[in-house]
Amino acid sequence: MPKVTFPRMGESWRTFKMLMNDLGNEVVIPPRPNKRTLDYGVRYAPEFACLPLKILMGTYVETCLEGAELIVTSGGSGPCRAGLYGQLHKKILNSIGFPVDIIVFEAPKSHPVDFLRKVNRLNTSRLSYRAIWECIKRGWEKLKYLDDAEKLTHVVRPRELEKGSTTRVYRRVLDWIDTAYTMKEIKEAGEAALEAIRSVPQDPGRNVLKVGIVGEIYVLLEPASNLEIEETLGNLGVEVRRSMFLTGWTRDNTVKETREILTVKDAAAPYIPLCIGGHGQESVGHTVIFAKEGYDGVIQLAPFTCIPEIVARTILNRVSRVHNIPVLTFFLDEQTGKAGMSTRLEAFVDLMRRKKGHAGNLRAQTEAG
């Protein structure tokens, strides 16, 4: 039985663990990115590479030390270095003495045969295609509940009466979803989890700001890579909506693009009419949509040296002006000190609050006059 591992992106590992087990593989669970991950990543990755490459590098070293033999990851589309990272990771790991192999899943819509061949390679239990399909369906259901639970915490946290209660409940219910196995169990556990988060005591009258989060997929999905910015914002009384979740991304890259992503491309079209790699186009498009939906601000998360996000950042200056929405960019790298980020977030929240209050006054004035 080969020992399989995969990148850690938020809580999605719970799904992949189940899926890999179902196919008959032993799983080495990737640890939450931590100081040791960064140390290994920085040591073995090229200096100029971006944070996602370094974190994954570190994660793979950690899992290889625990005996991982096969890494499963996804490729990238468009002109972004991340598309080649899987191959690069393999070369580096082999050269430092880990004889691992790596399976890189490309988008099935453009590489269907290749996709099936790779699924077969992971199918240690020799399940029928039909059985595999059932496994995928269960995994998908789990992933959806994991995403929904996380989304719900973004709404509840800024309104919680007792600081930290949402996070506490969230940590607990993740285990419920994690241990559920059959379709029925997953649905029950998922619904119970959502209900538990919804039941956290809240102040419905609280004046909560709404902020959209855009940027590169890895630093959006893995809280350890963005200094838990969403939790920090929640504690500052800000409801966040992240522009990307694994379920949404998978839909866009498996069968056909969902309506949502097409609208994002439309929204970005006046500024970036083509794919510039990574998620640069989406960052711009989502910002336009957040502005139109009346959000108070947008935060862009980008790995330091990420070209698509650098391009987007420059353009976001204009989007911010045209659509009258404040935009704050964070370039993330290996720094773990939170002070700089806290200062900027607190100032950004002050700015949005004053802007909102001021707009309210203006409206009141015009109505009165």
Place this chain on the structure above:
Amino acid sequence: MIAYLGIDVGSVSTNIVVMSRSGEILAALYIRTRGRPIEAILSGLAETAGLLPGDVEIAGAGSTGSGRYLAGVMVGADVIKNEITAHAVAASMYVPDVQTVIEIGGQDSKIIIMRNGIVTDFAMNTVCAAGTGSFLDQQAARLNIPIADFGEMALSSSAPVRIAGRCTVFAESDMIHKQQMGHKLSDIVNGLCEALVRNYLNNVGKGKEILAPVVFQGGVAANAGIKAAFERSLKLPIIIPRHFNVMGAIGAAQLAREEVEKTGRTNFKGFEIAGLPYRTSSFECGGCPNNCEIAEIYEEDRVIGRWGARCQRWDVM
């Protein structure tokens, strides 16, 4: 007399002001933090107390700067505010119609865009400290020029030489190259001022609409060479407020005043705390793979603050 205390604990300097109800600055102190913020705060408080007339009663205290939480728990601040808001508040106290605030301190530089008295946009240097006070300090020390004379020396230059400004490493090697070629020191210093201003406008000020009145504050505003370079580049007059180097502390005092007017009471512990023993310690949590480095501060034998945790585990004192 009722007055308000503002403390700004920055990377390079710790500033303390006491401001009367009418906005008059009764005491203003600018001392070096020297990497020891607790000592700086304690000696600063003791010194401030000595500068005040006897009848002053502190009705509110505020803290700001990267050491704001530390200062906040030590003195019992009524408000702990980020430096961007504090600087914006202070700038509009002196120039009510201010539209642009340029603030350059020891470790960071910021631009704050204001319209009709509210902050509409801001930026801070993100990944590089080129163009901040620390680099000027370091270069002044290397050239053996007192930092106070740096600006005047730049003004005496007739022909600035071009210095690369994007990165301090590039800037320094450029300066050394130009100095070894025999350029006058005043021209090199002036070139450095221009490079820093160029870098600031291209990096921190990128894409921002810089309109007059422009207020320039923070320690680097003492440098006449930088002010002149800004005026040349922006073609706008630059206003430097009288208390330019303690504006963050003034903003914190003003915010404290607004806060206690709402709450009706202050948490300020009094200047006596300058005599109490404070110490810090740190440990690795070990509760999860994050191994957060937790820093604690003790007042006498009591923990009054903890930082560095990524979760709430250590929040309860």
